[in-house]
Amino acid sequence: MKMSSLFLRTLREDPADAEVASHRLLVRAGYIRRAAPGIYSWLPLGLRVLAKVEQIVREEMDAVGGQEVHFPALLPKEPYEATGRWVEYGPNIFRLQDRKGADYLLAPTHEEMFTLLVKDLYSSYKDLPLTLYQIQTKYRDEARPRAGLIRGREFIMKDAYSFDADDAGLERSYELQRGAYQRIFDRLGLEHVIVRAMSGAMGGSRSEEFLHPTPIGEDTFVRSPGGYAANVEAVTTPVPEPVDATGLPAAEVLPTPDSTTIDTLVARANELHPRADRPWGPADTLKNVVVALVHPDGARELVAIGLPGDREVDLKRLQAAVEPAQVEQATDEDLRGRPELVKGYIGPAVLGPNGAARTHDDAGRVTAGAMRYLLDPRVVPGTSWVTGADADGMHVFGLVAGRDFTADGTVEAAEVRAGDPSPDGSGPLELARGIEIGHIFALGRKYAEALDLKILDANGKAVVVTMGSYGIGITRALAALAEANNDDKGLVWPMQVAPAHVHVLATGKGEEIFATAERIARELEAAGVEVLYDDRPKVSAGVKFADAELLGVPLSVVVGRGLAEGVVEVRRRASGDREELAPELVVARVRELVDAALEG
Amino acid sequence: MKMSSLFLRTLREDPADAEVASHRLLVRAGYIRRAAPGIYSWLPLGLRVLAKVEQIVREEMDAVGGQEVHFPALLPKEPYEATGRWVEYGPNIFRLQDRKGADYLLAPTHEEMFTLLVKDLYSSYKDLPLTLYQIQTKYRDEARPRAGLIRGREFIMKDAYSFDADDAGLERSYELQRGAYQRIFDRLGLEHVIVRAMSGAMGGSRSEEFLHPTPIGEDTFVRSPGGYAANVEAVTTPVPEPVDATGLPAAEVLPTPDSTTIDTLVARANELHPRADRPWGPADTLKNVVVALVHPDGARELVAIGLPGDREVDLKRLQAAVEPAQVEQATDEDLRGRPELVKGYIGPAVLGPNGAARTHDDAGRVTAGAMRYLLDPRVVPGTSWVTGADADGMHVFGLVAGRDFTADGTVEAAEVRAGDPSPDGSGPLELARGIEIGHIFALGRKYAEALDLKILDANGKAVVVTMGSYGIGITRALAALAEANNDDKGLVWPMQVAPAHVHVLATGKGEEIFATAERIARELEAAGVEVLYDDRPKVSAGVKFADAELLGVPLSVVVGRGLAEGVVEVRRRASGDREELAPELVVARVRELVDAALEG
Incomplete structure (x- = not known):
């Protein structure tokens, strides 16, 4: 390939929409080009x-x-309907109709x-x-x-x-x-x-x-x-052993005015109802979060997630746990028909099996009564919690899982944090x-x-x-x-996937420089080496070097000023190493370096 | 490739929807498989x-x-809008919208x-x-x-x-x-x-x-x-020289009752108005056909095509001549507002420049008055015609082009027939x-x-x-x-594109047969020959031969009964030629035949 005719323009400026190095460099180096959002054209080097x-x-x-x-x-709808995916994919696939109105x-x-x-x-x-x-x-x-x-x-x-x-x-x-x-x-x-x-x-x-x-x-x-x-x-969260709750005092509803967040609740609890042995912390609280699930058939279901107050719901984890349903925020509209939900004070008493009697549809979904209630696996039987008392400004203290409330099941929805115990018991997670x-x-x-x-x-x-x-x-x-393979100057391809093995650059003006570079390029090709040859006649050495670094071919052969002293230079893009050698030794040396890289 | 594990099932029956040999054989031989109308999957051999x-x-x-x-x-609409093709393609392309409603x-x-x-x-x-x-x-x-x-x-x-x-x-x-x-x-x-x-x-x-x-x-x-x-x-129709119409008699309107087709008109003319020198024929008549053009912007325009009565309008030729407009049959609805058109008796007098005064829109299309009138190039000035007189049961005889009527232009819409003169003047068209x-x-x-x-x-x-x-x-x-490459037994691929160069068949039951076939297959591959090896253990020789002929690999090596006498057979699919030779000579012979075919 000769640069003088190669369909390529390198860009000095980053594309406006590029957030990451690969995107920035692949566009700048002329490997790809955006055709529409998320849709790219491939240029010759790419x-x-x-x-x-x-x-x-x-x-x-x-x-x-x-x-x-x-x-x-382009595929017909029917097989995807048979497996349910035509519906499950929702808006995530492109759909169209042919001229006869058939779905594809x-x-x-x-x-x-x-x-x-x-x-x-x-x-x-x-x-x-x-x-x-x-x-x-x-x-x-x-x-x-x-x-x-x-x-x-x-x-x-x-x-x-x-x-x-x-x-x-x-x-x-x-x-x-x-x-x-x-x-x-x-x-x-x-x-x-x-x-x-x-x-x-x-x-x-x-x-x-x-x-x-x-x-x-x-x-x-x-x-x-x-x-x-x-x-x-x-x-998966390692599930703690159940706690023996024998002898724990009965739960007690206490006033906690203006405590609709975990932080304010913890502060209020320590202020109004201090605990003897140690202060209340977020991990002592049970937070109940209501979300909406949109099922593939379009049905919208409210579900409550109960988890320790020191953890947020990770929507991606929740989403993965409930697929193919889609998770959405519960809206005011959703909550309008639920007077039992007191914002900031929602507690287990109105949720799941603890709440109002329920009826179900054929798919087993709740149609009336208390919504489904799913607990974080850490909320094991016998654990004691501070949680909402379903009345404005009131929380319940010492509510014991298994004794005072139950749920419809568990769910992996709480955020995972560095330092959490690993499921394999080998120590903290990174x-x-x-x-x-x-x-x-x-x-x-x-x-x-x-x-x-x-x-x-x-x-x-x-x-x-x-x-x-x-x-x-x-x-x-x-x-x-x-x-994985770039630096501040451009791409640094591994030999296995590089658009060429070696980039031959003729830098300088002498006719002999171009004649020698061209001969080396030809001999390298004859030796089975893939060559990109920068033969552009009126382009400065600086621009050629910058382009070569941007394009990221693993090896360069520079034929320039040194030729007068009988040497050309072989450069390695990754390490920056350079060696000078006589032109007649270049082909063998490059072949050796290419082979070593391809075998390595 | 070994047939025992190759993802392939040859079919004995033709697919029900196959009209042509390539379709029939590519499906039967397991090269392609229909996924939807006009949409195919490619199997390994294909x-x-x-x-x-x-x-x-x-x-x-x-x-x-x-x-x-x-x-x-998948491409955005905008570039195709800029060139007008988004509209011009009409129903011939697949269109869709993404989740944001953008057109693609x-x-x-x-x-x-x-x-x-x-x-x-x-x-x-x-x-x-x-x-x-x-x-x-x-x-x-x-x-x-x-x-x-x-x-x-x-x-x-x-x-x-x-x-x-x-x-x-x-x-x-x-x-x-x-x-x-x-x-x-x-x-x-x-x-x-x-x-x-x-x-x-x-x-x-x-x-x-x-x-x-x-x-x-x-x-x-x-x-x-x-x-x-x-x-x-x-x-393009070779345009005849204009005829000198000097001295031709004036046109004459004559009764031709019940003569709404060319055949009845010719019969009636010969019966009621016989010509002295020779009978009237279809080529003496000028037929005027009204069609509708649907323009890319949706506008519908009626156009009359005038051509000798011995030729039909070729809709594909007309279509090509008027693109990007689409040709449709004129409907009763189209003709309702055109009382001047007398079915079966339409003549030039009401068409184009000869008809009612016209007005045009910005695109130059007629909005009121006589419709556009386009003539076959054979209707040169000075030619004389029998054509409609725009009154029921009446035709005009001796109407001379250029003298008695003109048109808006010519159009290549008449059918081309074998024997028509070639535009290059070298003789009749085939x-x-x-x-x-x-x-x-x-x-x-x-x-x-x-x-x-x-x-x-x-x-x-x-x-x-x-x-x-x-x-x-x-x-x-x-x-x-x-x-182009099949016979009644199946496909007959040229070497250049065949799925393999040689099909090795082990036919028979002896262990030595399979061992020899396998060895030959391996040696051929080592010699750079692409091999399909039929190693299926319990399949009869007849089925293997039939499959080989259906699949159409150019050469076969049959290792079977002959092995006892120290020979295997090399067959050529195209000619059916067979030669027997010693197993140890097969590789060189096949390599030679493959090379000859690839060079040829």
């Missing part, structure tokens, strides 16, 4: 990097027996289509195991597309699907993919942490995310000293942020059951197939690579 | 063929300096986006010429998707766009692409004819189609003995059918003007860039290949 990332993924998928196929992006979607993932295709073709346990994959364009109508390629609306994914006759088979297929993912991210040189994750709208029994740790990541995850790691949504670059799901039989994918087993009995689903965000992984 | 076709296209694009990029399929389309072609990108990055004549291309998924909401991949709604195209500072540059870019197209179709082994075409909705000055001749093609084209070739829409596999357009400045793409020329003056647009239907070309 497309080369993309093709290399895809090829690494393809090779590792093939190595574990994956077979590549390619499905459409732009697929965000393809479980349904793969299931139907296997059903179409296969019928016996002898046909399994089977793993299919594709590298394909996907769509999500994100509410807030952001960070360039990291959260886009049109993006490229590798999605794979495994089909097995039994759970042991699924376990093997899952482990094969898991191993392939580790090798893919290792080959890309992309640091990753495997964390437990929620299955969410996908369904299924087991799910792990591959996160690339970075402060700009959208996902928060935890790690324990013992190696436990989980997406914050998936962290919090970090990451970009989700891969996600693997042991789906089980959800899709096969919904779409009736059965095979005959060895005894001739029809059994439902069990499935796994495995995704890598290809364009997002590329962004994560850019995020 | 994807391999697709990748090879793409690669040949890519190499030839690169060879003429094309630079590969990749644009989104699934792009059928990308002129606008490429124009805007070049505008974004380039500003000087020194940056040009530039040719960009992509291989990308495209969408059209076809009214009648048909013939499998031949007319689909989601399909893969290579689209390229050239940018030049002046017309001479465009001419060079156009010729480079034209040459690349010839090499691509030559390498694919796909017979093609280059025909003149209409630019249609694309606009521009020059346009040619690459048609693959086949009776199942949707496009009709003509060829002359002298080499003229054109899509039937683009055929008609044939073909599949459009490529289309190249010298667009000129239409898009650059609409989107304000200008560059500074050598004198520092801003000039509008001139563009070309060049498309290959990749998936359609693959279908055309399947259409």
Whole structure:
């Protein structure tokens, strides 16, 4: 590639909408270009990097027996209706109608289509195991597309699907993919942490995310000293042992005027009702938060969450816990028909089984009476709380869980904090942020059951197939690579995915400089090295160096002033190391450095 | 690839909706699978063929300096509004809205986006010429998707766009692409004819189609003995010399009761008003057909087409002539306000300049008075006609064009017939059918003007860039290949695009047969030959042979009964030729045959 004709303009200014380094640099270096919010065009250099990332993924998928196929992006509604996802996806997918009024979607993932295709073709346990994959364009109508390629609306994914006759088979297929993912991210040189994750709208029994740790990541995850790691949504709270409440005094309702927040309540309690052994703290209080759940069928349900007053509700954790319902703030409208809820003084007495008698609909949802009441797992039987007394300016002290109130169940909705005990008992949790670059799901039989994918087993009995689903965000992984490999001057690609192996720069004006640079470029190409050659005749050395640093090709060969003394320079982008050598030695030296980097 | 684990089921039955061989065989052989009308999934073998076709296209694009990029399929409305195509495409594109209500389309072609990108990055004549291309998924909401991949709604195209500072540059870019197209179709082994075409909705000055001749093609084209070739829409009628009408008698209105068709008119004329020298024939009559044009802005305009009575109006030719307006049949509703039109007796006297005085709107369209009147080019001044007298049961005889009536212009709307004189004067036209596999357009400045793409020329003056647009239907070309290469047993792929070079079949039960077949397969792969190995243990030789013939891999190596006598068989799918040779000679022989085919 010659820079004089390459379709490229590097930019000195950051794009106005760029929040993160990868977005900023990929645009400035002319790899991508925004076409619409969350939708990008790929320019020649970007497309080369993309093709290399895809090829690494393809090779590792093939190595574990994956077979590549390619499905459409534009799909009919019906299969997604059969699994319930047409409704569950809500506003998160693009929907459209064709000229005849038939409903279609732009697929965000393809479980349904793969299931139907296997059903179409296969019928016996002898046909399994089977793993299919594709590298394909996907769509999500994100509410807030952001960070360039990291959260886009049109993006490229590798999605794979495994089909097995039994759970042991699924376990093997899952482990094969898991191993392939580790090798893919290792080959890309992309640091990753495997964390437990929620299955969410996908369904299924087991799910792990591959996160690339970075402060700009959208996902928060935890790690324990013992190696436990989980997406914050998936962290399970270690449940304390129940407390023996025998002998605890009866609960007592006491005045706490103007105490509608935890802070004012704690201050008021210590002022009006001091405790003998130690002062009241936020962790002694039980906070009851009312939220609205919007179910896929549109039904709106109020639910109360009870949790220790020293913790906030983490809406992402709550959201993950109640999927496919959507969590919303409870509105004044919601609360109008609920006179029993006294703002700032809501207590268990009016909630769940403790409250007014209830009736339910067919889906088991409360239609009249007290709303559902879900407790943080820390509120174990026998624990004693200060909480609302359901009357203005009144709280109840010494209300004991299990003795004085119960709930409809528990929920993982409280925030996770650094220092919280790890579920594996190995010590305090550490919090970090990451970009989700891969996600693997042991789906089980959800899709096969919904779409009736059965095979005959060895005894001739029809059994439902069990499935796994495995995704890598290809364009997002590329962004994560850019995020992990840059400095203040630009991108610093690893050799494996760089748009070229070496950037040859002719800097200076002499005809001999250009002739030598061109000859070196040609010889490097003949030696199988991928070359970007800056042959622009009237561009200054300074601009060429700045462009080379911005573009981030791992090696440069500078043919310039030194040529008069019989030397050219080989530079390494990452370390900045430079070495001078005779022009006739350059090709062998570069080939050696490229090979070392590709093998490493 | 081993057949025992390959995701493949060949079908013995034709799919119910398959009308043509390529569709039937690609589905039966497990290359593609229908997902929705006009929307297909690609199975492993199909994807391999697709990748090879793409690669040949890519190499030839690169060879003429094309630079590969990749644009989104989901695009905002605005650029397409700026060029008028958002409206012009009507129901032929998929449209949708995002969650915020913004309008998007699934792009059928990308002129606008490429124009805007070049505008974004380039500003000087020194940056040009530039040719960009992509291989990308495209969408059209076809009214009648048909013939499998031949007319689909989601399909893969290579689209390229050239940018030049002046017309001479465009001419060079156009010729480079034209040459690349010839090499691509030559390498694919796909017979093609280059025909003149209409630019249609694309606009521009020059346009040619690459048609693959086949009776199942949707496009009709003509060829002359002298080499003229054109899509039937683009055929221009050789205009006869004007006739000297001096001395012709005045026109005469005569009764022709019950003569509302050409046949009855001719019969009636010969019965009531016989001509001395020869009987009246259909070619002596001037037929006036009223149609409705629906303009992009929704306006509906009635237009009369006058043509010799021995020819029908070809609606596709008329449509191409009046684009972007859409042609519709005139309805009773349309005609209600036109008492001057006497059904079956419409004549020039009430049409165009001959009719009632007219008023026009800003767009130059008739708002009141006689409708526009367009004549077939054969109706030259001085020709004499029998035509309607605008009164029931009356025709006018000897009405002379130019003397007795005029028109608003001419139109190429009459059917083209085999034997018509060729525009190049080389003799009678021959008609044939073909599949459009490529289309190249010298667009000129239409898009650059609409989107304000200008560059500074050598004198520092801003000039509008001139563009070309060049498309290959990749998936359609693959279908055309399947259409051209099959027999009653299945597909017969050329080596260049076959899913594998050789199909190794182990036929028989002996362990040695399988061991030998496996060894040959492995050695072939080691020699760089792509192998499909039928290792299925319990499948009969008959089924294996039938599958091999259906799949259409160019060479087979059959390891079976002959092995006992020390021979295996090499078969050629196309010719059916067979040769027996010792197993240890097979690899070299196959390598030789593969090389010969790939070079040929």
